[in-house]
Amino acid sequence: MKIHNFSAGPSILPESTIKNSADAVLNFAGTGLSLLEVSHRGKEFVAVMDEALALFKELLDIPAGYEVVFVGGGASTQFCMVPYNLMQKKAAYLNTGTWANKALKEAKGFGEVVEVASSKDSIYNHIPKGYEIPSDADYFHITTNNTIYGTEIKTDLDVNVPLVADMSSDIFSRPVDVSKYTLIYGGAQKNLAPAGVTFAIVKTDALGKVDRHIPTMLDYRTHIDAGSMFNTPPVFPIYSALQTLKWLKEMGGVSAMEKINIEKAAVLYDEIDRNRLFKAPVVNVEDRSLMNICFIMNDEYKELEKEFFDFASSRGMSGIKGHRSVGGFRASTYNAMPKSSIQALVDCMKEFEAKH
Ligand SMILES: *Cc1c(COP(=O)(O)O)cnc(C)c1O
Numbered sequence: 001m002k003i004h005n006f007s008a009g010p011s012i013l014p015e016s017t018i019k020n021s022a023d024a025v026l027n028f029a030g031t032g033l034s035l036l037e038v039s040h041r042g043k044e045f046v047a048v049m050d051e052a053l054a055l056f057k058e059l060l061d062i063p064a065g066y067e068v069v070f071v072g073g074g075a076s077t078q079f080c081m082v083p084y085n086l087m088q089k090k091a092a093y094l095n096t097g098t099w100a101n102k103a104l105k106e107a108k109g110f111g112e113v114v115e116v117a118s119s120k121d122s123i124y125n126h127i128p129k130g131y132e133i134p135s136d137a138d139y140f141h142i143t144t145n146n147t148i149y150g151t152e153i154k155t156d157l158d159v160n161v162p163l164v165a166d167m168s169s170d171i172f173s174r175p176v177d178v179s180k181y182t183l184i185y186g187g188a189q190k191n192l193a194p195a196g197v198t199f200a201i202v203k204t205d206a207l208g209k210v211d212r213h214i215p216t217m218l219d220y221r222t223h224i225d226a227g228s229m230f231n232t233p234p235v236f237p238i239y240s241a242l243q244t245l246k247w248l249k250e251m252g253g254v255s256a257m258e259k260i261n262i263e264k265a266a267v268l269y270d271e272i273d274r275n276r277l278f279k280a281p282v283v284n285v286e287d288r289s290l291m292n293i294c295f296i297m298n299d300e301y302k303e304l305e306k307e308f309f310d311f312a313s314s315r316g317m318s319g320i321k322g323h324r325s326v327g328g329f330r331a332s333t334y335n336a337m338p339k340s341s342i343q344a345l346v347d348c349m350k351e352f353e354a355k356h
Contacts (some may be wrong), residue, residue, distance in 0.1 A: 004341035006331040006350050007191040007319030009169065014336045017193075017243040021287060024239055040235050048235075053241040059245060061252055062201060063167055069200050069223040070263075072234055074253060075168045075187040078198060079103040081166055081218050082183060085111035089297060090212050092116050092137040092161065096144035096153075097124045097174060099166060100324065104141070110212075116140070116306070123326065124149040140354045143226045145170035147190065148293035148323040150280075150330060151287045156180045162206060170200070170291050173335060175257035182206045191291070192332045194240035196234040256337065257335055264333050264342050265290040271346040275353050277301045277308070281328065296328030301356070308352055315348050 005012040005263050022036075028035040038286040049070075049175050056058040056068050071077075077100055085090060089111050093104040095118035105111045114137065117128035124146060139162040143150045147169040155268035157163060167176070176186065181201045189195040202220050216222050222230050230287060251257060269288060272278050272295045279298050282288050305328070312320055322328040332347055 001316045002344075003316045003318050004344050005318050006337070006345070008323070008330060008332045009187075010195050010315070011334050012192055013193070013240070014247040014335045015248075015329055016247050017240050017336075020243045020257075021194075021236070021240045025076065025236075031281055033291075035236060036344060040229065040232055041163070045235060045239075046229075048239055048242055049233065052226065052238055052245060055242065055245040055249065056199070058265075059172065059248055060176055060178060060201070063231065065203060067202050067204055067224045069202065069220060070228040070233055070238055071198050071200065071223055072196065073101070074198055075103070075166055075185060077218075078166070078200065079106035079186040080109075081200075081220070082139075082185070083107040083251075084214050084218050085207060085210065085220050086162070086183065087111050087138050090114065090134065090137050091132045092140045094118075094128065094131070094142045095120055095337055096127055096143055096151060096324075097149045098351055099147065099168070100141075100143040100256070103143065103166060108246050119151075122283075123281070124151065125281050125334050126283050127151050133159055133161055135160055139164045142166070145289055145291050146150075147292050147332075148330075149326060150289045150292045151293065152289035154286075154290070157339070158320050162203075169334075170289075172254055172257065173291055175254045186239055188237055190332075191336075192244050195237065197237035240291060242313055244336075249334075250254040260339075261290045261333070261335070264337065265293060266300055267339070267346060268331060268333065275349050277304065277353050277356060278349065281326070282353055289331060291334055293331045293333055294322060294326065294328060296322070304352075304356065308349075311352050312348050314347070315344070317345055317348060321347070 024035040053068050087110045092114045095101050095115050117131035119126050119128050140159050141164045143166040164183045164184035167184050171186050186199040188197045274279050278295045280293050281296050320329045320331050322330045340341040
């Protein structure tokens with residue numbers, strides 16, 4: 001039976017990424033050695049790093065004045081790296097979910113944090129709008145895709161202060177106007193690579209403006225100056241990221257990917273809206289995530305939740321359980337998810353409806 005991988009993260013990767021990564025573990029770049037046992041400073045891996053950084057910049061059309069770094073520590077380490085490097089006195093945060101809230105809490109150790117708006121009281125079922133950002137904030141932090149709650153900011157905001165975004169779960173899902181951001185970061189394990197590597201896209205002239213001492217490893221300049229080779233980089237996930245970036249380019253890049261993602265998400269949202277057993281917890285259609293599609297049982301069918309989960313699992317649907325803080329279901333439909341898997345889930349929902 002075909003298993004359809006709807007996991008929220010780590011999550012589905014292109015077949016070529018898995019295959020090429022497996023091959024390199026056995027024999028890396030014709031060296032007769034494994035990718036896992038060679039120096040990161042050897043010419044073969046240096047070539048991987050150079051190509052990955054170049055392709056990353058090319059695919060996101062990153063303008064001059066920005067640098068890309070690959071580091072360890074996950075997006076969660078970025079929650080402190082961002083204020084370490086950018087907050088002099090005050091920062092503004094939009095609280096749209098668990099990750100946004102964690103980022104906000106972490107920043108509180110560095111100065112005054114203003115929560116400009118929050119959807120916490122309504123279990124993060126929408127993206128707040130119409131808030132005001134204090135003009136003296138050093139930056140404004142957003143989480144573009146709320147992986148757990150299935151909401152997404154799908155446009156690049158125009159704001160009055162430097163914009164910082166956690167794009168862990170929607171990077172490379174659409175074109176991004178990088179010039180509108182001062183910093184974009186994310187863990188790679190949702191849409192790019194296996195866990196272990198974190199990316200940051202940094203506007204270089206925003207650095208060096210805070211008075212505090214920044215520990216070497218937490219200073220973006222360390223990694224920019226060393227080409228992400230200050231210490232041993234996570235070689236395996238970087239190799240895999242390169243394979244995904246090559247696949248993305250072959251697929252037509254982020255514009256083509258956005259078109260496919262819109263089509264894919266529509267198939268599932270249309271079924272959620274049509275099917276009398278299910279509904280979407282996200283209240284505004286424009287806030288619906290294209291990457292993490294949440295759905296719950298309609299009130300009168302609540303007791304069928306476990307039965308649907310078992311039914312869907314028996315049909316090969318893997319990873320569709322909603323996050324423990326929300327319940328219900330979540331189908332993550334990252335770039336590598338084929339339309340056929342989404343159709344298989346929709347067929348499952350239709351069949352289950354017919355049974356009830
Ligand atoms: C998964 C996720 C994180 C946490 O990433 P780690 O790499 O595990 O620290 C942060 N933000 C968002 C939006 C996520 O989806």
